[in-house]
Amino acid sequence: xxxxxxxxxxxxxxxxxxxxxxxxxxxxxxxxxxxxxxxxxxxxxxxxxxxxxxxxxxxxxxxxxxxxxxxxxxxxxxxxxxxxxxxxxxxxxxxxxxxxxxxxxxxxxxxxxxxxxxxxxxxxxxxxxxxxxxxxxxxxxxxxxxxxxxxxxxxxxxxxxxxxxxxxxxxxxxxxxxxxxxxxxxxxxxxxxxxxxxxxxxxxxxxxxxxxxxxxxxxxxxxxxxxxxxxxxxxxxxxxxxxxxxxxxxxxxxxx
Amino acid sequence: xxxxxxxxxxxxxxxxxxxxxxxxxxxxxxxxxxxxxxxxxxxxxxxxxxxxxxxxxxxxxxxxxxxxxxxxxxxxxxxxxxxxxxxxxxxxxxxxxxxxxxxxxxxxxxxxxxxxxxxxxxxxxxxxxxxxxxxxxxxxxxxxxxxxxxxxxxxxxxxxxxxxxxxxxxxxxxxxxxxxxxxxxxxxxxxxxxxxxxxxxxxxxxxxxxxxxxxxxxxxxxxxxxxxxxxxxxxxxxxxxxxxxxxxxxxxxxxxxxxxxxxxxxxxxxxxxxxxxxxxxxxxxxxxxxxxxxxxxxxxxxxxxxxxxxxxxx
Numbered sequence: 001x002x003x004x005x006x007x008x009x010x011x012x013x014x015x016x017x018x019x020x021x022x023x024x025x026x027x028x029x030x031x032x033x034x035x036x037x038x039x040x041x042x043x044x045x046x047x048x049x050x051x052x053x054x055x056x057x058x059x060x061x062x063x064x065x066x067x068x069x070x071x072x073x074x075x076x077x078x079x080x081x082x083x084x085x086x087x088x089x090x091x092x093x094x095x096x097x098x099x100x101x102x103x104x105x106x107x108x109x110x111x112x113x114x115x116x117x118x119x120x121x122x123x124x125x126x127x128x129x130x131x132x133x134x135x136x137x138x139x140x141x142x143x144x145x146x147x148x149x150x151x152x153x154x155x156x157x158x159x160x161x162x163x164x165x166x167x168x169x170x171x172x173x174x175x176x177x178x179x180x181x182x183x184x185x186x187x188x189x190x191x192x193x194x195x196x197x198x199x200x201x202x203x204x205x206x207x208x209x210x211x212x213x214x215x216x217x218x219x220x221x222x223x224x225x226x227x228x229x230x231x232x233x234x235x236x237x238x239x240x241x242x243x244x245x246x247x248x249x250x251x252x253x254x255x256x
Numbered sequence: 257x258x259x260x261x262x263x264x265x266x267x268x269x270x271x272x273x274x275x276x277x278x279x280x281x282x283x284x285x286x287x288x289x290x291x292x293x294x295x296x297x298x299x300x301x302x303x304x305x306x307x308x309x310x311x312x313x314x315x316x317x318x319x320x321x322x323x324x325x326x327x328x329x330x331x332x333x334x335x336x337x338x339x340x341x342x343x344x345x346x347x348x349x350x351x352x353x354x355x356x357x358x359x360x361x362x363x364x365x366x367x368x369x370x371x372x373x374x375x376x377x378x379x380x381x382x383x384x385x386x387x388x389x390x391x392x393x394x395x396x397x398x399x400x401x402x403x404x405x406x407x408x409x410x411x412x413x414x415x416x417x418x419x420x421x422x423x424x425x426x427x428x429x430x431x432x433x434x435x436x437x438x439x440x441x442x443x444x445x446x447x448x449x450x451x452x453x454x455x456x457x458x459x460x461x462x463x464x465x466x467x468x469x470x471x472x473x474x475x476x477x478x479x480x481x482x483x484x485x486x487x488x489x490x491x492x493x494x495x496x497x498x499x500x501x502x503x504x505x506x507x508x509x510x511x512x513x514x515x516x517x518x519x520x521x522x523x524x525x526x527x528x529x530x531x532x533x534x535x536x537x538x539x540x541x542x543x544x545x546x547x548x549x550x551x552x553x554x555x556x557x558x559x560x561x562x563x564x565x566x567x568x569x570x
Contacts, residue, residue, distance in 0.1 A: 042333050044480050046374035050333075053326045060322070177321040208322065215325040219371040 004092055008100025009107065016070060016108050025062045026112065032058035033119050037127060048129050049218045055120035056138050056214040059113055063146045067109055068169045071153030074101045075246075076162040079255060088255070095247045098154065102243055105150050113143040134221065137228045138213035144235035145211040149173060151242040152206070158250040176208030211235050307334075308360050313367025320368065328369035332378070335361035339382055348387050348570075359383060359397040366404060373412040376405030380418030381483050384426065391568045395426045406439060413443035414477060417450055424457050425470055433457050449473055464501065468494040492537040496552055499534040503542060503550040506530045517548040 016022060036054035040047040075098065078084040087097060117139045121131045152172050156165035179202060186198035210231050216223050308331060309316060320327050338358045342351070362383070365375040379401040383394035402419040409415050420436030423429045437454035440446050453473060457466065471494055475487035503521065506529040510518050518524040521544040525533060536542055540554025551557060 039333070042336065043329075044336055044378065046329075046332070046378075049325075049372075049374060050329055053329050057323055057326045174321050178318060181318050212322045214322065215369060215371060218325045218329075219369070219373060221371065 004096045005100045005103065008087075008092070008097060009103035012074060012101050012104025013108055016074075016104065019070065021069060022066065022108075022112075025066055026115070029058040029062035029116050030119050032062075033116065033123055037123050040127065047127055048124070048220070051120075051124055051127060051129070052135055053214065053218045055116075055123065056135065056142065056217060059116040059120070059139065060142045060145070060214070062116070063109055063113060063142060064149055064170075064173055066112065067105070067146045067149040068153045068166055068173070070108075071105055071150040072157045072162045072165045072169065074105055074157075075154055075250065076157035076160065076165050079157075079253075080162060084255065094251045098158070098247045098250050099243070102150060102154055102246075105154075106147050109146040109150060110143050113139055113146065132217065132220065134213060134223050135217040137223055137225075138217040140228065141211040141213055141231060141235070144232045144239075145208055148176075148206050148208070148211070148235050148239045148242070151239040151246065155242050155246040155249070158246045158253065172206065173208065176206045177212070179205050179207045180209045206238050207234075307357055308364040313364045316364075317368050325369045325372070328365045328372050328375070331361045331368070332365045332372070332375050335365065335375075335378070335382075342385075344385075345388055347389050348391050348393060351385075351387060351393055355383070355394050355397070359394070359401075363397075363401060366401060366408070370404070370408040373405070373409045373415065376402060376409060376412075376415045377418065379405075380415070380422065381478075384422060391570060392426050393570045395422055396570060398422055399427070406436070410439065411443055413440040413446035413450060416440040416443070417446070417473075417477065420453070420457070421470055421474060425467060430457050447476065449476070464494065464498055468498060493555065495537045496555060497557065499536070499542060500550040500552070500557060502534065503530065503544060504548060507544060507548040507550070511548060517546055518544065519546060520544060521550070 033051075033055045036051040039054060040050040043050055075084075078087075084097075088094065117131070117136070120135075120139075124131060149169065149172075153165065153169040156168040160168065182198050182205075183202050186195045186202060189195040189198060213223055213228075309327075311319065316327060317324050335358055338354060338361060342354055359379075362375055362379045366372050366379075369375075380398050383398035383401070384392060385394060386392050399419065399422055402415060402422070405412075405415040406419055416436045417440035420433040420440060423436055424433035427433075434454055434457045437450055437457060441451035441454050450473070453470065456469070468491065471487060471490045475484060475491055478484040478487050503524070506524055507517050510524055510527060510529050518527065518529075521530075521533060521542055524530050524544060534542060536552055536554055538552065538554035540552050542550055542552055544550050
């Protein structure tokens with residue numbers, strides 16, 4: 001069965017590399033990263049910080065939009081256009097379809113992060129700097145964040161329309177970056193019930209700030225490898241759970 | 257029919273391209289002429305008022321959705337644009353609105369991203385400045401930001417170092433300056449002279465030599481050309497002040513022995529009250545008037561560093 005999944009993943013990658021949206025967003029990110037070299041000239045010192053902030057920010061923003069828009073499209077779009085039916089008419093289980101689509105999407109997102117990191121390294125080289133270990137860790141965790149967002153997009157796409165699924169996924173991206181405030185709220189709340197509810201939501205929702213090392217990279221702060229691997233493992237586990245939920249819902253969905 | 261076809265073919269081959277070309281040329285020429293004409297009639301540019309966003313910094317930190325350092329960069333870049341038009345010959349009244357905006361923007365930057373070492377350093381260097389009416393502005397604002405910086409970035413020796421400099425040079429709080437230099441000396445990468453300053457500032461605070469040593473240390477750690485130029489000027493001014501005081505002290509000794517001030521610096525040297533004429537750091541010469549007051553031909557005397565005369569610090 002893994003051959004079926006691999007074939008669907010490969011087909012997804014082939015399909016997505018023909019997408020105009022992909023190239024538009026990549027061009028936007030590359031221009032943003034290249035533009036950082038000019039913006040940095042407006043500052044006194046702090047070139048490295050400005051280039052890293054703009055570069056890593058562009059990688060995350062473009063990657064998130066790709067993960068959400070394409071992630072929703074690879075399942076919900078196919079359901080809406082009914083193009084999923086010929087695929088499922090073959091001996092392809094729904095879980096394999098979902099997993100294959102997700103694997104293809106994540107491969108493409110990881111390749112994009114790698115490519116954009118290469119552009120960022122080239123821009124830094126032009127400015128006389130090199131990529132720090134923290135900047136590379138930040139990019140690794142951005143790739144993990146995109147894997148989470150792709151799984152979230154797939155989850156919402158498994159039971160909703162493309163437009164709503166995209167809106168839900170983007171809302172979860174924003175909530176995921178506010179989640180540490182929810183933890184602080186739980187710690188400060190005088191009501192035990194409210195604190196429990198806040199803690200429950202904190203455990204349920206993705207903590208995307210855990211995967212955010214952009215400020216550390218920009219401020220040239222060292223980050224331990226142990227933290228990075230643990231945070232990455234957390235993100236991948238979360239993505240796996242969300243993906244399983246997406247597969248469960250998708251398997252029971254009436255496609256007619 | 258054939259004539260109609262022939263006419264259509266001629267239109268397609270010759271007239272249509274010529275028409276398109278004519279429209280393009282006319283459009284380009286028209287846009288160039290109209291642009292010039294509109295530029296002449298355009299109202300004067302409205303000065304951009306750079307200021308902090310309407311959302312408080314601590315709220316913006318949460319609402320940045322993971323892009324807080326980018327927002328912090330934005331207000332930092334605005335602060336640099338605010339600094340650009342500041343002139344060195346303004347009075348306090350002219351400086352005040354610019355300085356207030358500069359402080360708000362830098363404070364916002366470090367509120368949104370408390371680890372922004374560059375903003376702390378910039379605040380320490382850009383906020384304090386002297387005016388033509390003998391005041392030093394921005395020192396207390398800079399101290400406020402730098403104290404936060406020492407808490408947030410104890411690993412960056414420049415931040416406590418700048419704080420120590422302001423505390424000793426302008427505020428004359430040598431005990432606090434000694435503590436700040438000690439913090440700087442303990443940070444990774446701090447030059448060895450920072451540790452020496454930490455011990456000396458408490459013992460010799462307020463002396464001209466101490467001030468000169470501080471200014472030389474600031475010159476050594478300055479990264480940007482403009483900052484380096486400013487500190488080189490300050491070092492030269494302090495060296496000139498040291499020389500002028502040495503000449504005036506020698507003139508006082510001369511008067512104590514002989515009942516009158518020497519008529520010139522040359523006479524003071526000839527009478528061996530000075531071993532030689534000091535080298536004027538700006539490239540000029542020193543002169544001594546008959547009242548025993550020394551001056552330079554190249555630069556105004558420094559108002560700042562006296563044992564009794566201090567600038568009004570804000």
